[in-house]
Amino acid sequence: MEPLSKESLRRAALDARKAFVRTLSDGAKARLEQKLAQTLTSLFAGVSVVAGYHPLGSEISPLLAMEEARAVGAIAAFPSFSNPAKPFRFIAGDPLEPGPFGIMQPARRHPVVEPDLVLVPLIAVDGAGTRLGRGKGHYDRALTRLKKSGARLIGVGWAMQRLTEAIPADAWDVPLDGFASPDGLELFSR
Template sequence: MVVPSHPSLAADKVTLRREAREQRRTFIESLGRDDRGALELKLADALKPLIAQSRVIGGYCPLPSEISPLPAMEAAAHSGSVVAYPAFADHQSNFRFLAGDPTESGPWACFQPPLDAPEVFPDLVLVPLVAIDRHGTRLGQGKGHYDRVLGKLREHGALLIGVGWSVQKLDEEIPADHWDVTLDGFASPDGLEMYR
């Protein structure tokens, strides 16, 4: 990962990330299990039009505070689409999307397909995030995993859609570094908004 050339940009992102995580945590704590499941089904409904246009969908296994794209991924698989998940060979490698169910624990303790599963380039990538602004600038976890692969995925024609809870959409702009790839849209239980 390249070190930011402007120290205040990095500081602004650290502050925004901390505030966005706190807002997300507070929102999640306010939900009951049934409420959360219902909202994740609404996310799947919001994604239906994009899934219907896609042959290969890249998703992710959510962290506890992230919205789950798994109902959308299940719907995609039932409609005949290939589903794929990020897979890391080790802590130093970039992830690749591998087709199949996430059945093995990877080096970052997230489930992923077996490393011998076929590599695919999704038409649609569901991108996790901490926050997103109205221009599609994404704030991730801060490790740069997606920053290092989103550009390549777009070169292969992928539509990049951030997914999250509606509270993760910020009114203020997120400072962008030169390696940030603007997302094409944002999907939440409240619906789908396209930026590009």
């Protein structure tokens, strides 16, 4: 059997994530997101800036985890686009304003910050840290620079988003350092 192309794998994984989230009651979803926050708390010690994201569609929400990061003294930052054609920057503050692509982002008057821990949304991830995103390359462009600066990149998702099979990696894919779900934290060895 031929391995799935990245695009067909992306579609299948996104459909699976949507189907999984449809099975969750609001209470069950909230409990899982609370477990995710508890899982991520161990990573916040000694971190100055934690970058998260405002969830879209069936993505797991890291917003409770971002509150935990603030509670231990970290600056919470979110992606912000000033120009949809350029890589986003991380801006300190709450994601309260609509930006391009339907993504909520902080007001641009807030400061641009350099995160040392990035919570990365994904459609799927494999055991090598290869991330399957939405396919637009926004995170790939931002993560390349952040990885070089030493930021830790932790994929965030529902446990079922961790695939056992390998995701085909392209030259521009930036491998993640780990994957956090309500079931726990897995760090990938390099």
